[in-house]
Amino acid sequence: MKQSLFTLEHTRQLGSDIYELVLSGDTSAITAPGQFVNIALPGNFLRRPISVCNWTEHALMLLVRVVGEGTHTLVRSVPGTELDVLSGLGNGFDIVQAGSSPLLAGGGIGIAPLYGLAQRLLEQGCTPTVALGFRTGQDVFYLEEFAALGCRLLLATEDGSLGTRGFVTDCIRNVPECTYVFACGPLPMLRAVHSLPQLTGGQFSFEARMGCGFGACMGCTVPTANGSKRVCKDGPILYKEEIVW
Structure with a gap:
């Protein structure tokens, strides 16, 4: 996990409530597809977890669906806005x-x-x-x-x-x-x-409501065949054989 500032470079609306965002910054903590970032937004106590769509050495691409005040604020941010981002969260796909x-x-x-x-x-x-x-x-x-x-x-x-x-x-x-x-x-x-x-x-x-995003609060725990796991830290990727519905 790494905390750093990212700069919003580009926003593109893909549908009525879907947006593509490109942010520039240090992506060195992102090592696998399926990981996510957690973004701090002004006026919101909790960060917003967003899946990583794609990334390069110096840029991050996100697809965001507007579901509430936080994501609405995020997609309405103007290019040049600096965002406080926790990156490299979760285990990613193998x-x-x-x-x-x-x-x-x-x-x-x-x-x-x-x-x-x-x-x-x-x-x-x-x-x-x-x-x-x-x-x-x-x-x-x-x-x-x-x-x-x-x-x-x-x-x-x-x-x-x-x-x-x-x-x-x-x-x-x-x-x-x-x-x-x-x-x-x-x-x-x-x-x-x-x-x-x-x-x-x-x-x-898997998705879950998260407090911290890095396993400290235990707020996103789900049962598995191997005991309880935190979606943010032990997931969000779970293997087929360990999933309990």
């Missing part, structure tokens, strides 16, 4: 276990960490299949970005307005050759993906 054809399953804003993950899997020589789920076609974002990486891309919308009608699991059933999954999204989606019989292994990114 790409060594991916195999040659991993599956990346994301729902809504949960697709954010899968972008940086896909890029690093491709650099490792893997060929990931990316399955994304949204409520409607109007909610869809980052398809072009994933396609530009060269990923095999599958899409589902609940109303059928774009891609397969249904949920992301309806796409996954059509790729039985993918048996290892990296998943991030709302809890019902994670539970449904976990239950698919074709998946023999995987890593799941």
